[in-house]
Amino acid sequence: MSFPPVSEQLKVIRRGVEKIVPEEELESKLKKSLETQTPLRVKYGIDPTAADVHLGHTVPLRKMRQFQELGHQAVIIIGNATAMVGDPSGRDEARSKRLSEADVEANAQYYLEQVGKVIDLEKAEVHRNGDWFGKMSLVDILNLCGKVTVAQLLSRDDFAKRMKAEVPIFLHECLYPIMQAWDSVMIRADIELGGTEQLYSFMLARDLQKDQELQQQIGVMSPILVGTDGTRRMGKSLGNYIGISEEPYEMMKKFMQLPDDVMKMYFELLTDIDLDEVKDILAGHPKDAKIRLAQTVIGQYWDNDSGVQAASRWQKEIGEGGLPTDIPEKAISRQQLNEDGCMQAAQLLKQLGLVPSTSQANQRIQGGAVFTLVDGEKTAVADRSEWIALADGMIVRAGKKAWAKVRLEESS
RNA sequence: GGGGGUGUACCCAAGCGGCCAACGGGGUCAGACUGUAAAUCUGAUGGCUUAGCCUUCGUAGGUUCGAAUCCUGCCGCCCCCA
Numbered sequence: 001m002s003f004p005p006v007s008e009q010l011k012v013i014r015r016g017v018e019k020i021v022p023e024e025e026l027e028s029k030l031k032k033s034l035e036t037q038t039p040l041r042v043k044y045g046i047d048p049t050a051a052d053v054h055l056g057h058t059v060p061l062r063k064m065r066q067f068q069e070l071g072h073q074a075v076i077i078i079g080n081a082t083a084m085v086g087d088p089s090g091r092d093e094a095r096s097k098r099l100s101e102a103d104v105e106a107n108a109q110y111y112l113e114q115v116g117k118v119i120d121l122e123k124a125e126v127h128r129n130g131d132w133f134g135k136m137s138l139v140d141i142l143n144l145c146g147k148v149t150v151a152q153l154l155s156r157d158d159f160a161k162r163m164k165a166e167v168p169i170f171l172h173e174c175l176y177p178i179m180q181a182w183d184s185v186m187i188r189a190d191i192e193l194g195g196t197e198q199l200y201s202f203m204l205a206r207d208l209q210k211d212q213e214l215q216q217q218i219g220v221m222s223p224i225l226v227g228t229d230g231t232r233r234m235g236k237s238l239g240n241y242i243g244i245s246e247e248p249y250e251m252m253k254k255f256m257q258l259p260d261d262v263m264k265m266y267f268e269l270l271t272d273i274d275l276d277e278v279k280d281i282l283a284g285h286p287k288d289a290k291i292r293l294a295q296t297v298i299g300q301y302w303d304n305d306s307g308v309q310a311a312s313r314w315q316k317e318i319g320e321g322g323l324p325t326d327i328p329e330k331a332i333s334r335q336q337l338n339e340d341g342c343m344q345a346a347q348l349l350k351q352l353g354l355v356p357s358t359s360q361a362n363q364r365i366q367g368g369a370v371f372t373l374v375d376g377e378k379t380a381v382a383d384r385s386e387w388i389a390l391a392d393g394m395i396v397r398a399g400k401k402a403w404a405k406v407r408l409e410e411s412s
Numbered sequence: 413g414g415g416g417g418u419g420u421a422c423c424c425a426a427g428c429g430g431c432c433a434a435c436g437g438g439g440u441c442a443g444a445c446u447g448u449a450a451a452u453c454u455g456a457u458g459g460c461u462u463a464g465c466c467u468u469c470g471u472a473g474g475u476u477c478g479a480a481u482c483c484u485g486c487c488g489c490c491c492c493c494a
Contacts, residue, residue, distance in 0.1 A: 261450080
């Protein structure tokens with residue numbers, strides 16, 4: 001294994017990274033690694049609390065891949081123990097549900113599969129932190145706790161905020177950063193990757209490493225990727241994420257709905273496109289920039305063709321206002337119709353699954369979002385009690401994102 | 413263990429015996445405008461067999477012709493004291 005020169009390594013490492021602490025130590029570590037031809041141990045921990053890996057997770061993961069390409073050792077920690085606790089970082093309330101061990105293990109498997117799309121799993125070490133936490137006795141744990149003061153814990157910004165807002169802080173949450181830091185001790189991390197919200201845990205890891213007379217790790221922190229709403233961090237629970245296992249066209253649609261001003265961040269953190277080129281791309285029409293962004297990222301998780309196809313499909317169906325190609329078919333039994341083969345509008349929308357309730361059906365109709373399409377002929381629906389004559393293959397729309405095709409069935 | 417505070421729809425937050433399916437803001441949804449971006453404007457935002465009906469204001473009871481509003485028990489959260 002040969003390593004590129006330190007300056008080159010630094011350039012790669014610094015892209016899309018907000019904070020490196022302590023900054024100076026990174027260079028000396030890299031130098032030493034080069035001299036001794038020893039790869040650095042680069043840690044990234046994930047808690048298998050939910051099954052989907054989204055673009056937010058890929059930011060540090062991509063960084064890890066870069067480290068791998070530079071010849072360093074990737075160390076993935078599956079937080080099967082910490083998952084039971086829940087990371088309080090950046091949260092304004094505790095996680096509500098606790099997961100079972102079986103859930104966690106299932107998530108972990110699926111996680112790894114997805115992580116493999118970003119980094120080279122073959123060359124990575126994978127550990128489960130339950131392996132060491134499971135063996136600790138209460139005394140061991142208390143010993144560990146003896147290294148941290150409550151004041152230190154409460155100085156964290158997220159806890160401070162919660163205190164102020166009178167939102168509960170649970171004791172187990174306080175242990176979380178300690179556990180995470182202990183992981184670093186156990187695997188002898190040289191570098192830990194994560195978002196900026198991890199600062200506290202990263203520093204705590206240094207303290208514990210020092211206490212154990214080990215090399216101290218360096219925190220390489222990426223900015224937190226904002227979600228598709230353009231304001232809050234990307235997260236499953238906020239429903240503003242793009243999952244890396246989503247279908248290309250689904251991803252495409254989400255990308256195109258991004259607010260313009262997050263594009264710069266997305267380009268920087270999610271693609272390898274040279275930053276000068278990114279500047280040029282962003283100087284052009286935002287729509288084109290977005291298509292380029294979407295194509296590139298989709299290409300990473302599927303393949304180039306899929307990205308291009310998704311883009312052209314978007315252009316046709318949405319950019320030019322055409323019909324969606326994948327309108328789901330819904331069966332309606334003739335039994336449900338009156339003797340003239342009609343059904344009331346609100347009922348129809350509900351039967352087709354376009355709306356969850358009658359009230360919402362009414363709202364859509366009143367809002368002018370509903371029309372039917374038979375042989376290319378559009379008919380607006382204006383009243384919820386209007387009787388609609390159904391025909392096989394009729395298309396019903398109840399808003400931009402709600403389409404259905406009717407399939408009439410004889411009564412069973 | 414003691415004292416005080418608080419619990420309203422997705423979130424924040426009014427309401428404090430009838431005019432309350434519940435003000436206002438945020439969010440969300442739909443429409444116009446657009447590049448299914450932003451901004452702006454309009455409407456909607458418990459459910460239903462929809463000029464009406466049914467179920468909601470932590471929870472269980474009670475008082476009352478009538479309660480989100482009053483009383484009691486219980487539960488959760490926050491703060492202070494020990």
